[in-house]
Amino acid sequence: MEGFDRLGRRKRKDYSKLPKVLELPNLIEIQKKSYDEFLQKDIPPEKRQNIGLQATFNEIFPIESTRGDVSLEFVSYALGEPKYTVIECKERGMTYGASLRFTVRMVIAEGEGSNKKVKEVKEQEVYACEIPLMTDRGTFIINGAERVIVNQLHRSPGVSFDESEVVLSAPIGKAYTAKIVPYRGSWLEFEFDSNGIIYARIDKKRKILATIILRALGYTTNESILKLFYKVIEVDIRNKEKLINKKIAKKVVIEETNYTINAGEDINEEVYGNLQKSKLKTIEIVDPSEIEDKITIIPTLLKDNVNPTQEDALIEIYRKMRPGQPVTIDSARFFFENMFFNPKRYDLEKVGRYKINKKLGFNFSLNDRTLRKEDIIGTLKYLLDLSNGKGEKDDIDHFGNRRVRSVGELVENQFRIGLVRMEKYIKEKMSMVDINEVMPIDIINTKPIVASLREFFGTSQLSQFMDQTNPLAELTHKRRLSALGPGGLDRERAGIEVRDVHYTHYGRMCPIETPEGPNIGLISSLTTYARINELGFIETPYRKVVNGVVTNTIEYLTADEEDEFIIAQASAVLDEKGRFVDKLLQARYKGDFPLVPPEKINYMDVSPMQIVSVSTALIPFLEHDDANRALMGSNYQRQAVPLIRPEAPIIGTGIEYKVSYDSKVIVTALNSGVVEYVDSRRIEIFTDDGNIDVYNLIKYERTNQNTCIDQRPIVKKGQKVFKGQVIADSSCTDMGELALGQNVLVALVPWRGYNFEDAIVISEKLLKEDKFTSIYIEEFSIEARDTKLGEEEITRDIPNVSEDALKNLDENGIVRVGAEVNPGDILVGKVTPKGETESTPEEKLLRAIFGEKAKDVKNASLKVPPGTSGIVIDVKVFSRKESMSKAKISELKKKIKKEYEKMKENILNMKNQEKKILKEIYKDKKELDEKIAIAEKKAKVRISEIETKMEKEIQRIEEGDSLPPGVIKLVKVYIAKKRKISVGDKLSGRHGNKGVIAKIVKEEDMPYLPDGTPVDIVLNPLGVPGRMNIGQILEAHLGWAAKTLNYYVSSPVFDGAKEEDIKLALKEAGLPESGKTKLFDGITGEPFDEEVTVGYMYIMKLIHMVDDKIHARSTGPYSLITQQPLGGRAQFGGQRFGEMEVWALEAYGAAHTLQEILTIKSDDVEGRTKTYEAIVKGKSPPLPGLPESFNVLVKELQGLALDVDLVKENEKKKKK
Template sequence: MAISLAPEHDLVKSFAKLPESVEIPDLIQIQLDSFRWFQEEGLKELFEEISPIQDYTGTRLDLNFIDYEFQEPQHTITECQEQSMTYASPLYVTVQVVVKSTGEIKEQELFLCDFPLMTDKGTFIISGAERVVVSQLTRFPGVYFTLEKDPATERESGTAKLVAERGAWLDFDTSSQDVISVKVSGKRKILATTLLRAVGYESDDTLFSLFQDVDNSPDHSFIRSTIERDPLIKNKTSALFDIYRKLSSGEAPSLDSAEKLLNNFLFNPKRYNLAKIGRYKINKKLGLNISPDYTGLTPQDLVQIIRRLIAINNGRESPDDIDHLGNRRARTVGFSVQRQFHSGLLRLEKAIKARVSIVGPEAATPTTLINVHPIAAAVREFFARSQLSQFMDQTNALAELTHKRRLSAMGPGGLTRERAGFEVRDVHYSHYGRICPIETPEGPNIGLIGSLATYARINEYGFVETPYHKVIHEVPNVKEELLGRTIREDIVDDQGNLIAKSATLVIKKTAQRLCSLPLKTIKVVPFVSDQVTYLAADEEEQYVIAQANVVFNERNKFVNETVEVRKGNKYFRELANKIDFIDVSPRQIFGTSACLIPFLEHDDANRALMGCNMQRQAVPLMLPRAPLVATGMEKEVAKYSGQVIFAPDDGIVTSVTSSQIVIQDKDGKEHTYKLSKFLRTNQRTCIDQYPRVNKGDRVKKGQVLADSSSTNDGELALGKNIICAFMSWEGWNYEDAIVISHRLVKDDVYTSIHIEKYKTEARDTGLGPEELTIDIPNISEDSLIELDEKGVIRIGAEVKPGDVLVGKITPKGETEPSAEEKLLRAIFGGKAREVKDSSLRMPPGEWGRVINVRVFSRDNYDELPIGVNTLVQVWVAQKRKISVGDKMSGRHGNKGVISVILPEEDMPFLPDGTPVDIVLNPLGVPSRMNIGQVLEAHLGWAAQVLGFRALSPVFYGADAIDIEDALARVWIAWNAGAVNFDPESSSGEDSAAADQGKIKEWLQGHGFVAEEVMNEKNRGMARRVSLILWLEEQGIKGDGDSYVRNLSDEDLEHLSQKIYKERRVYPPTFGKIELRDGKTGMPFDQPVAVGNIYMMKLIHLVEDKVHARSTGPYSLITQQPLGGKAQFGGQRFGEMEVWALEGYGAAHTLQEMLTIKSDDLMGRAKAYEAIVKGEDIQQPGIPEAAKVLFMELRSLGLAVELLSEP
């Protein structure tokens, strides 16, 4: 069936029930802003913090970092990718050394390191590969209070943990004897009163007075119990000595040493740092007024922590919700890099201090003191090996984008998957609008890795914020603000005269009178403003927030008196005048992947999760198409993926080739846009940009200039729209298997391009240099036909397994020649040196066409590693058609593996003879509860037949009436003979729109006005008309010809259901069609749900998994074949397979499997020989596994021997 979306029918119908009030923000801005902050502010903070670096005595010299500068990168991004280099900028610092004894100042600019730079797409190029630094969700620095139950006494006691950005962590806990103690970094417990005495609160009276208003429970006296636990500690001195003994496991040499130790642990800002956010959180939680710029700990902090802990123990305060997003921050790339750079600076500081004592202050200069290796090593270590620096998922444009928006609770200082419990993984109410509740991995990382919600942003402190529209309750007493508003209370002047009554609509005259009053603000009936406010999770706790789908009138006033709202973790109905904020969009709850699933609200969350993850695994196709049923998010994802080129300004296209586009702007200036051609991604898929404009076209700002492999006309396109039937087909779609038509193979509907890169190096060896040459020993001329004179394969050559890509020879070590050889050499001259063939060949199972070759040589002054003379890189592309064993999926988690590819003539076909493209099992719908796929199929069918594209955003898109109306219009068009299908078309997704003239004529013939029936605004009209005409077609007359037409909508529905049950004939709104069997031509027993569904081919391709082995590598100990394709291994014949053969009594087959086909060394060698010679295979011997067993028994001291028969 053909549907060609011709330009005149390329109509987009939006089923959105709400207008878009806030634009989708830049989806990768988080990465770009964070790295920019690091470059401009983060590094500056570090250098200011570490300066001055002094020698150990503190009297000889100071070293200061004055300034720093990032210089221009030495190589472009493309050069770095091609030559496996890092895209980095040289970082230079200005360093000043001040000799204290003479006052001499020495200043120099030094090279510190090559610092990796972020590209415009938010990625890093490290050793030629694109990487992403994901954001990390960690605890904020600050204090956290919890309640823990004592298993012995069943009593709940409070604990507190003081978390520092840098420095010791303090754990406060309460024992069952009401004693409060503190652990510093997990060392021995110190009594809380001992710590307070050490910081200046010495006497018992002082301690009692500090806590008298909270520690007044008749049952528990915490301070008294703690003092009584160690009666010997009565003053500051004894307290300091006790703390020293417990923290450093020895007696303090002096009071100064004890005091210095405590200060270093807790009060030295260089060693103990809460960071600005930690100070902000502590001030807010404990009600302190300490300066936000002071990031150290104070004695007041300790007092307030203990006060709050006692209050929690006494039940007056509630503990913290540790999983609340207000207690967790997103540490973005800038903060992560800053933290790593700080560790490098600390190593550098230590090295500088040691160096001063060797060099001496007079001879010291910045160059002699600073060794840059610790910094370079720290940076390299982070980008190459950190858990947060990840190989970018480039399977398609969506995978790339979502990877940059990922949040991980794992990583340095974070959780591990083994220790993380259910609570930390679960969805929390504070995630609303901040972290997507759907998108997370399915495996052991579930809940530990998440994704930012669509509208979420991360502020300077690391809080994840989400936007809301502010609800205005009072406006300034200004004419412009008052006009059109409704007053909420009576307003009188100074003399008590009524100026305006409550519920008065303010017009010009009223506004003038109100403005003359000395009132600053006027209370009005609440209305939703355009003002957008971003709130963090802890900030929104105090507000009443309504949903985005609240009904309000044209003046943005609430229509209903009460509205469904939420406050904190409570959901209830509230009066409209109590609402503070309203959501900006129903889709702000979800991440970008979830927002791409139409009818998400009808899918079970588990299947929606699979749908999100599988969209990221979709392979870019050769001929991508945007979905017929979209959500409107496709354009945004494509826009921020970085793979689509948009016009930055109005202009004219002056030149278009496959590799570049030239635009001339209004000022006559030309802009050239290079297109990426057949680029290999990290996942071996292909990025290939192609122009969407022609020479001479006028382009507007924001217009699409070039599409990519996974976009279509500037929209994300991960799959194809194909005709789907939900039915079983001879058992071939049992257990989620999929039956597809050969058309999908023949017409390259699901053909994708995959690119592999092969490389070889010609090195210097101990026996001489390796050479690239076509003169390879022991190889036929036919095998060298595609190689050039240097032995490098030509571009365009077709290659198969074992073919030579690059000819290379390596010198072989020579043995001492015999006397005869020496004589012959002396007579005839030196013989040709011995070399071995070390050519680069195509691996087993790989094939394709060579699309690019690059040769880097030291002779051409290319940068190469030490010892490498020449580097050759060969790119080979494969065109993979869809095949049996490939995995396919829809957007609703409806996944399956292709079990059979049927000829087109055998597929079930429609009444007009068009075969369907894919057959899915209907049993895959009810148990999985992903009804969205059925709704998508129905709406897609209507879009295909009537020639439009549907936009149905999540949670406010098409509803049941919209879909039934669309199906009714399809039925009308079908019966009017207005559907023009072109069976010759190669695409099942394009169709000429239905013939409107025929529809009009047919409806008029039945007494209906076509304009009313086919008008989208008349909701339910098409459904009603189609049911009336269908019932009349079924011969339902009633009391007269107009009986059916006079029935109400509800009665029409009941009557249709009744006729369906009696006659098993489906009404038009059921979306079912009578299909016929392609083999017999007979109709199936029941009409079948047929629709247009968007299906994707996933990267789990059978060609990457299947391989064949006859002989190959064996395990050293067991001598059994290795497993897996990478090891060229065999198929495991395990315990259960042995049982199967035993059950059938196949003794000889079983013996063969366990011996000559596995680990009988002698037997398999003789069997191979016998097969080659065409002889009979001899009796198998003893497998190696039996010998290993005997050895293990002997190791236990058992004399086990195998005795052969006499």
């Protein structure tokens, strides 16, 4: 049944039952959209919105001098074009970016106050920095390496309320804390003590009474504060019952008796007696219904002894925040206002204002981004209400309280840091120079911007080296959500709650895909349909339900909004009118799953796939796997290496094409047309509108993980192609579909103990047919530097090296492309000057005869490291212009021109030949003219391409390459190695069923089916029941049926093939419905006792290959202090013989073996040298000596001022 649609996409038998309501969004849009909004690159300055870079400039500017006579205003910014292409940046180790320039206006004023007049205006464009640009794949090229900025999940700014550990002693109630957290600025927290008194803390410093903050805001009297919180009623003074034990709301001074009652105090018998003596008719009291048996602000008010003036409160705050510093009322006021009400110092961001409005029921503008008095009062009111059992505390793990900072926002924050530093410099400079004589550029220093951007892209925890093992790994990395990083959580301190799955993750963050190690739950992935809104909250789509009828209206909801609605599952059954069939439906409401009638439902899921991430959505029969194994399955797909013969899975989930399309690894036709020319490197399509589209394919390019990207054309000459059709596959795709592994025939049966404990037995057939062969490309580079002793030189003339060792080097000392190299072979010959020693008379004579040639140089060539071999596939040489003479430059230019002229000539000859052939084929003049016009156009396109290439190469020779300081020449050599599958390689299925190859068995010895077909892989059946990943069994059953009937399957997650579908497919294929068959032993020919599960399973080869792990050492590098061998394969280290291993030998009593290991095989420097000599000469090894670690111990004891003497055994006896 295998077939393809009009766009060349493979047709699959679809087992899903649910209609597709919504197409998957672009999977890397999250990165591109965020950065585009930050840069607003293609929008004219006057039309730019006040977001991203524009907002940052507007925020910092205008910058005014301290005297106020000059200000620097921002006009606009402009981005240049990138100097080099993405490929050139990768080759040269440069950053792909564009120059950022901004125009500023300097306004110089004269006069004071209202007489101030503009004296002069100067406008100038200033170069800021090179700002990295995002490639069309959502990545950045920083110093030649492809990097990804990971999205950060952090706590949303705003106000939050949480339970306190404090136990209240006086009033009955719970103590809570309130926090007002800004995006940038000082935190303000309110908390109770055990007596019910409310304190404020600013920036987690010393406690201040909450009422002092209110007084500092201008509510100086107790009356004004009480009126903010409570209703005040007037009571007749004669009504004793209504007054006794109530709180007075207004200060009363009785002149007759000189008696004062403060607002907030209790009216007891004594107070009432005094009140009766006054001339007052009524008394204002706090409404008892609002304060009786409740936690109130009154105890705090009464504890506040400060004279109730705003100034005193401000001074009190200043003293608490800056103890020991002299204080004036002006400095105290400035300090307090700056802390919360200055937009430059305090910023809630739109999201912070939104959260405060939502929680406290305000309706202020989202652009009102500093604190307001109402916010502080509202927070205190809510805190008191909460303690009295009204309102809800916040869950900090709820996705309404966690938001995503994407790449644009992260870079914007970094850019702001640079601008703030620049502002400080400008202000200093303004006061130092004569402002009338300078231009803006003289007082602007943009180095801080450059430094902060470089620091972020180069070293930030969120700027990561892209995982490029395969296209899925790349895509997942761009969609990753990390709770770590600056302003986020700390891996060591993050508890279980933060890492755990929360009900608000539904449709937003994948509950399955997360690392297995210490980062579990802190790093996760965005789900398939999720998107991020302008406030940074993750939204997920739902279908609107109106009066029990499901509409096709799609609405995106945040976690906060979703809490108000009841939502049905995507699998709920509907009739043709969109009504729910069942009378009661299992629905979701917050974290519960109630059964509700259809009319109560507000929304419905769009797809069962919406709760998982892309990696997880690629696992068929996910619904039959245990979550722990599904987690492994998701992670292992990202580790699959590209194979040389990619095969799409027989059992897919239907999103394989979408993944490879969005990860931009396949080539699709930009326009409809006919294929004119195709070879392994390029495709030319003659479009319907008469142009020629040229597609240059990537050939054997190394990725960050040393795997290989290689594009292959899948169209033929003369084929009609449509816009959007796949015309070239990549190294991990098959007909445009993601292909991470191979479909192989698997039997689940124990095999002679070789598949014990997850080991795998494979057939030699897989080796012969290159089923799991991959290409591994390594890059080796060497620099020739300008050293103190002279310049290093890349040359073929290396001292003390045989001619045989130089056989693969060209005249410049660089290995030729195509050479086969093995460990120890020279790749690039390099000599470096030796330290100048006193010359002997002979050397002086030689120097006099031969000049500088006889100068002392040492061999510093680049050699192939141990364990590496392969074929040189590419060599790149970069050199400075200064390092080449004029004659050499002109010679190279001539050579290039000659080469390209020859190529042009060939093209013109081919064109003339084609014309001759066309004249013989086509007799109709019109048709002939058309074909000749195409041939002419083709030749023109190729010649213009050649001319462009030639110009670029000549320009490069004339300008030279930009290399790091001190480097004269840089050579990069790429070695490719075909890695066949071998014992020790790690294989895995898509269900977390991993294992290591234990044996490769001859084809004829493998178990075989009744028809004689030998199986490819034998897995242990015991690996299934305990792991509970039954998906692999269902995959094998359906795979067997689909392979037999020759079709491909799409079985989406939670909506795939059911048991009866699989049985039916097996029946159609004429296979046993149980999916089991009689299996025969390939060695004895006997059948196995029981029937065995056999089927086609999709198996991947993971990047953990044995060639990267196998390691042996005889002698090698040693640690400088302990003189013990280094550890690890990368350092060519030895095997560690640790504490427990020593115990094992002690237990055996193997004293001599132990002594040998601890001395001559470790740090007995003299002994190991002599032993090596003895082995070489064939003599007996000497007795072990003193280990160096003992000397280290002695030195440490001497460092403690202890005098240590070593006395030998025989000397001790002599003394006796």
